[in-house]
Amino acid sequence: MTTKKIFQALRFTTALIVLSLALAACGAKKNAPADKVAVQLSWFPSVEFAGFYAALENGYYADENLDVTLIPGGPEINPLDAVESGAAQFGISTSDSLIIARSEGQNYVAVSAIYGQNPLVVMTLSDSQITKPEDLAGKTVGVFSSDLSTVWDIQFLALLQKTNVDRESVAFTLINDYHGANELTSGNMDAMSGSFATNEPVQARLDGNDVSLIYYKDYGVDVYSNVIFTTEELTQNNAELVSRMIRATMKGYQFAVENPATAVELSLTRDPALDLALQTNTMQAQIPLIDTGGAPIGSMDASVWETTQQILLDFNLISAPIDLNAIYTNKFIAP
Amino acid sequence: MTQSVSPLKKDNVRRGSLFEMTSLRARLLAATILLALVPLLITSAAVTYISSQGLRQDVFDQLESVVTLKNIQVNAWLESLQTNLDLVLVNPASLDRISTTLSSPDANDIAQVRRELTEYNRRSGYFTELFIMDAEGRVIVSTDDVQEGKILTTQPFFQEGLKAPYTAPPTYDLSLASYSIVISQPLKNGSGDLIGVLAGRANLDVLSEIMQQRAGLGETGETYVVSSNFAVLTSLRFSETAVGQTYIHTNGATDAIKNRTNGSGIYLDYRGIETVGVYHWIPELQVAILAEHTESEALQAANRVIQTTLGLIFITILAAGLAAFQFTQRVSAPIVNLARAAENISQGNLDQRVDVAQRDEIGILAASFNAMTFRLKELIGSLEQRVVERTQALSTVAEVSAAASVILETDKLLQEVNDLTKERFGFYHAHIYLLDAEEKNLVLASGAGEAGRRMVAEGRSIPLDREQSLVARAARERKGVIVNDVTQAPDFLPNPLLPDTRSELAVPMIVGENLVGVFDVQSDQVGRFTQSDADIQTTLAAQIASSVQNARLFSRAQSALAQSEKLFEGSRRIAQTDDLQETMNSLLELIDIPIINGALLLTHNRDSQNNIESVDIVANWWSGVGDPVYPVGARFSIADTPGLEAFVSPENLFFRDIYADQRTQGNMQESGIRSIVVLPLFIGSKQIGAFSLLGMQPYDFTQDEIQLFLTLAPQIAAKLENRRQFERAQKQAERETMLNAISQKIQSAATLESALQVAARELGHALGGKPTLVELELADNPSGQENAQKESLA
Structure with missing residues (x-):
């Protein structure tokens, strides 16, 4: 066979392959139109949701044949209701909310935790010498509600309880100014409970305040503050869709932690009013929360769920334990 | 139709490949370079491949050993950490105190344990923090007192640490x-x-230190640790990014982390630079150790081998190219020269010479080429010369032919031809033989110069069948015969009159189908004649032959005319005179054949049986030369005269030379007569005599002459008969007159007696004086008259 004939044969084969690939691609697209998926976020647009933005903008959803709509949240929006109503297939909530919901008969399933650790901290000014929960005894601590009924207040109470700090030794006061460490610098209080490591301390430091943080999770208050959940029905009947959704989203978060600057840019396109410096520092602060170094991004730990439930039981927010094996799963998280 | 067209089409479509079309030089060059390069390239490729593979393997081996070393160091560090942790509890007093503190935490105990732990850790220096958790995961004591009170229940190091030593x-x-x-x-x-x-x-500082201890990895080599989340855990050599904040997804890191495996490869490192890497997965730490070496440096040695080889190849290619160019030039230049010269020659430049000094085949070719060109030029030159010569020769032929064509007399014509040919062609001699009437002999008719005339006078002739004769051969074979060195020819007969003859050319003279003769030219040069000369002389000969034919026809016409005149004149003369003698004279004057010196007119006398008994000469003629002829009135008896038979022959006889003639049976020899013509004379069927011409020399009577004789013979016969009749009538008259006189005398006799006497006397007198007997018969007797009649006739 001559060289020419080999080339001709090759050319023909190549043409066949290209043709068949093109046909296959066409066929795939024609056979499966993109699945429409809506996600009800838990708060206003911010870098916290950068993974979603990245997955959308970088085409990870499209690669999974998903047509994803991100619905911003707000104080008046309950993601559980949105998913319940079917307005969204996925929502973002907290581990304790999900347990309470399940105890009330709403069977949601957590499929991923955006933050692998509890971001709640007690923020103090470094000068205050308050380094441990026990140091709070005799101090004034800012809280979210006067009856200490919010999830954040309960977690603070749990913290006090676990560290054997008598809640009566602590003077509670309502936080009125959520901006940075304003309430601390004003002298209104010695410590602010329920701060997000990714929010108030970041702002405080941007404001030039030297603050110290007492992480709830260091004292056994292990709660997931932003888990991605969906209905039990969807995880059972369309696990493949959930898998694609979570795979693409986690890929987005992996992108975000590896490219924090781009993640911030993407967030700013969602809401141009966002502060670049704050978002940038928030991003830096949340990287260790997202990627803890030990486990894959998004994966959850049974002990956290147990801890959460125990807290809820201890504070009578639920009357009986629920089946923790049903409320979360790591099966959609790639190892 | 299409079947017959398609091969043509194929030929048209078919084209030479590029290789075929390029010049000899280019092809030689390409072939030579290919010859040099193919083995070179194969060898170098193999050597390069083997050595670079070896060197490459060395690089991998080196990286592998580095990684292994680091792995060992890390493991050793981890072991020492574990050992150091063990040592905390070696002291039973400390353990007791710890146990007590855990069971019932007391500030003093805690402080005491903390001091001991701090002191211990200060000495060993392995840990940044040593701490003790109770069974619920609460930190009871820590070298960092801020950490005390933390609840680490969910931490793996607590949960696993409850069961067994854990990292x-x-x-x-x-x-x-x-x-x-x-x-x-x-x-x-x-x-x-x-x-x-x-x-x-x-x-992780220790880990960083371990990684940063270089182990001969050169300027660009480094080792580092990547966590299972792809975050780099030790400082990078080429990146400022802090630990834990840089993610590395190189092929090496990905393979190690995703597959929890060891491996190696060449891939882009975290800077995007091609790197040789070897990596180990460390399961104890769930991290990967990577040892990487920028490919450009790591494979420097290998690359240097390749570069060196490439350099060598390049130099070799250059050298080979130069050598090939030189070689090709040397080989092809003469061929190109030759080709150019050939092209020049093909365009008509025969002065072209090829300068080739080589002594190889190309040199030989060039020399042959030069020789060929020289010969070609010479050939063309001589061809031109020959054309000139030939043109001249042909114009000479034309000239000679023109000169010859106006001459109607054969002898003169031939003489002119010979003389002109000899002179104009510069021959030594030229002569012409003509075929005789019998077509048996070639008779020398004319020759150039004095020698020619002498030979003609000698009456030379050559029998047509003479084998050895050049002239006869040319006549027989009817084509030109060349002998270019007569002295070498075995059958050459030297001619004393032509002593200098060296080469000879004889060409036949042919008109139509008829051979007329042979034209023979001779040269005093050896090798003078070529086929070309033969052709030219053959052309000339043909024209001469034609001219001879013409001349002959002319002369025949002339002689025919003369013949008619002669016949007329002869007839007139025969008629003019009654006298036979006179007739003879005038006839011979008319015949005018120089060698005829005598003539006789004979009558026959017959016996009673009508056989010719004797002949009488009734008229003669003598030229006055030679022996006189027999006189008139002479009678020759057949019986007594030998050789007389010829004169009574009923046939016409022409003897060229009776000496040599069979028919005379030698009878006529010594008569002095050589040539004879005997013409029998007839009146009706009766042969009455003969007319004979006698010559002193042998003579070939021409047809015209013979014709003349045959025409005149009956007239002569008639004349002779007339003459005889006349003479007889005259004699009768005389007799009757005499008889009348006798009768009168007898009648005048008185007596019978006297009458008889008178009769006898008178009769005797009248009858020739012989005794006369007279018988008298008184009765009218017819028989007596008859007798008398008979007498008178006698």
Whole structure:
């Protein structure tokens, strides 16, 4: 066979392959139109949701044949209701909310935790010498509600309880100014409970305040503050869709932690009013929360769920334990 | 139709390949370079491949050993951490105190244990923090008192540490804001009850130190650790990014982390630079150790081999190219020269010479080529010369032919031809033989110059069948015969009259189908004649032959005319005179054949049986030369005269030479007569005599002459008969007159007696004086008259 004939044969084969690939691609697209998926976020647009933005903008959803709509949240929006109503297939909530919901008969399933650790901290000014929960005894601590009924207040109470700090030794006061460490610098209080490591301390430091943080999770208050959940029905009947959704989203978060600057840019396109410096520092602060170094991004730990439930039981927010094996799963998280 | 067209089409479509079309030089060059390069390239490729593969393997081996070394170092570090943690509990007093503190925490005990731990850790220096957790995961004592009180129940190092010594993979601690490794082990009191977990926290500085100890990896080599989340845990050599904040997804890191495996490869490193890498997965730490070496440096040696080889190849290619160019030039230049010369020659430049000094085949070819060109030029030159010569020769032929054509007399014509040919062609001699009437002999008719005339006078002739004769051969074969060196010819007969003859050319003279003769030219040069000369002379000969034919026809016409005149004149003369003698004279004057010196007119006398008994000469003629002829009135008896038979022959006889003639049976020899013509004379069927001409020399009577004789013979016969009749009538008259006189005398006799006497006397007188007897018969007797009649006739 001559060289020419080999080339001709090759050319023909190549043409066949290209043709068949093109046909296959066409066929795939024609056979499966993109699945429409809506996600009800838990708060206003911010870098916290950068993974979603990245997955959308970088085409990870499209690669999974998903047509994803991100619905911003707000104080008046309950993601559980949105998913319940079917307005969204996925929502973002907290581990304790999900347990309470399940105890009330709403069977949601957590499929991923955006933050692998509890971001709640007690923020103090470094000068205050308050380094441990026990140091709070005799101090004034800012809280979210006067009856200490919010999830954040309960977690603070749990913290006090676990560290054997008598809640009566602590003077509670309502936080009125959520901006940075304003309430601390004003002298209104010695410590602010329920701060997000990714929010108030970041702002405080941007404001030039030297603050110290007492992480709830260091004292056994292990709660997931932003888990991605969906209905039990969807995880059972369309696990493949959930898998694609979570795979693409986690890929987005992996992108975000590896490219924090781009993640911030993407967030700013969602809401141009966002502060670049704050978002940038928030991003830096949340990287260790997202990627803890030990486990894959998004994966959850049974002990956290147990801890959460125990807290809820201890504070009578639920009357009986629920089946923790049903409320979360790591099966959609790639190892 | 199409079948017959398609091969043509094929030929048209078919084209030479590029290789075929390029010049000899280019092809030679390409072939030579290919010859040199193919083995070179194969060898170098093989050597390069083998050595670079070897060197490449060396690089991998080196990296592998580095990684292994680092792995060992890391493991050793981890072991020493574990050992150091063990040593915390070696002191039973300390263990007791710890047990007590855990069972009932007391500020003083805690402080005491903390001091001991701090002191211990200060000495060993392996941990950044040593701490003890109770069985619920609460930190009871820590060398960092801020950490005391923390509840680490969910931490793996606690949960695993309860069971067995454990090394927690590096994790980021939010409150410490750093990555750290925690080593933990169960804490048991003196009685062996599990009372908590002892843990030591180590930061990653040691890991970084281990990684940064270079192990001969050159300027670009480095080792580093990547966590299972792809975050780099030790400082990077070429990146400022802090530990834990840089993610590395190189092929090496991905393979090691995803597949929990060891491996190696060439891939782009975290800077995007091609790198040779070897990596190990360390399961204890859930991290990967990577050793990488920028390919350009790592494979420097290998690349140097390739570069050196490439350089050598390049130099070799240059050298080979130069050598090939030189070689090709040397080989092809003469051929190109030759080709150019050939092209020049093909365009008509015969002065072209090829300068080739080589002594090889090309040199020989060039020399042959030069020789060929020289010969070609010479040939063309001589061809031109020959054309000139030939043109001249042909114009000479034309000239000679023109000169010859106006001459109607054969002898003159031939003489002119010979003389002109000899002169104009510069021959030594030229002569012409003509075929005789019998077509048996070639008779020399004319020759150039004095020698020619002498030979003609000698009456030379050559029998047509003479084998050895050049002239006869040319006549027989009817084509030109050349002998270019007569002295070498075996059958050459030297001619004393032509002593200098060296080469000879004889060409036949042919008109139509008829051979007329042979034209023979001779040269005093050896090798004078060529086929070309033969052709030219053959042309000339043909024209001469034609001219001879013409001349002959002319002369025949002339003689025919003369013949008619002669016949007329002869007839007139025969008629003019009654006298036979006179007739003879005038006839012979008319015949005018020089060699005829005598003539006779004979009558026959017959006996009673009508046989010719004798002949009488009734008229003669003598030229006055030679022997006189027999006189008139002479009678020759056949019986008595030998050779007389010829004169009574009923046939016409022409003797060229009676000496040599069979028919005379030698009878006529010594008569002095050589040539004879005998013409029998007839009146009706009666032969009455003969007319004969006698010559002193042998003579070939021409047809015209013979014709003349044959025409005149009947007239002569008639004349002779007339003459005889006349003479007889005259004699009759005389007799009757005499008889009348006798009668009168007898009548005048008185007596019978006297009458008889008178009669006898008178009769005797009248009849020739013979005794006369007279018988008298008185009766009228017819028989007596008859007798008398008879008498008178006698």
